[in-house]
Amino acid sequence: DIQMTQSPSSLSASVGDRVVITCRASQSITTYLNWYQQKPGKAPKVLIHITSSLQSGVPSRFSGSGSGTDFTLTISSLQPEDFATYYCQQSYGVPYTFGQGTKLEI
Amino acid sequence: QVQLVQSGAEVKKPGASVKVSCKASGYTFTNYALHWVRQAPGQSLEWMGWINADNGNTRYLEKFQGRVIISRDTSASTAYMEVRSLRYEDTAVYYCTRGPIAAETWFDPWGQGTLVSVSS
Numbered sequence: 001d002i003q004m005t006q007s008p009s010s011l012s013a014s015v016g017d018r019v020v021i022t023c024r025a026s027q028s029i030t031t032y033l034n035w036y037q038q039k040p041g042k043a044p045k046v047l048i049h050i051t052s053s054l055q056s057g058v059p060s061r062f063s064g065s066g067s068g069t070d071f072t073l074t075i076s077s078l079q080p081e082d083f084a085t086y087y088c089q090q091s092y093g094v095p096y097t098f099g100q101g102t103k104l105e106i
Numbered sequence: 107q108v109q110l111v112q113s114g115a116e117v118k119k120p121g122a123s124v125k126v127s128c129k130a131s132g133y134t135f136t137n138y139a140l141h142w143v144r145q146a147p148g149q150s151l152e153w154m155g156w157i158n159a160d161n162g163n164t165r166y167l168e169k170f171q172g173r174v175i176i177s178r179d180t181s182a183s184t185a186y187m188e189v190r191s192l193r194y195e196d197t198a199v200y201y202c203t204r205g206p207i208a209a210e211t212w213f214d215p216w217g218q219g220t221l222v223s224v225s226s
Binding site: 032034035036043044045046049050056063071087089091094095096099100 | 140151152165199212214216
């Protein structure tokens, strides 16, 4: 199985900050990498798919990049509604696997 | 709008079975796959398996093979996930989510989640 490792596991930031979350795969997944946001008690929501494609309706302050084994999610200017947990997920091969999550706190 | 609505919370004893439903609306049911993902308390997300809603083909995470069954009823636009021989560690929120029937897959939208509690 492909292991996904995110860093950091938690992050404290302020409104207006630029934040970068990284995700590393245990083998090359080309660009088959998706990012999700989850708020407490809610289902995850896809932000970015296939490394850098912004899901419809997601603000443009979110962006993704990378290829092979190393990927990043960038939030250019944090807004109050962005404080949540973020997960990366590979769709290169079954079983699909998720990172352990990055909790973004104020 | 595209929506997935899941059945309600369940409390089960160890060794019992549970079957969770996921009703789809707002799109052609057979044009997509449905995946099941679970989240134990305070933990990350774990993909369990998926069903091609068109032809009914399924694939499971190896640890669930033989204990989890995913099925669908195309006439009702509904997918089901049954977990047999429940263990305490199966206590989790179970989500259904839609994905393209393609190599490039991502999960959108998600159902609201179904809490399954295993307790004696």
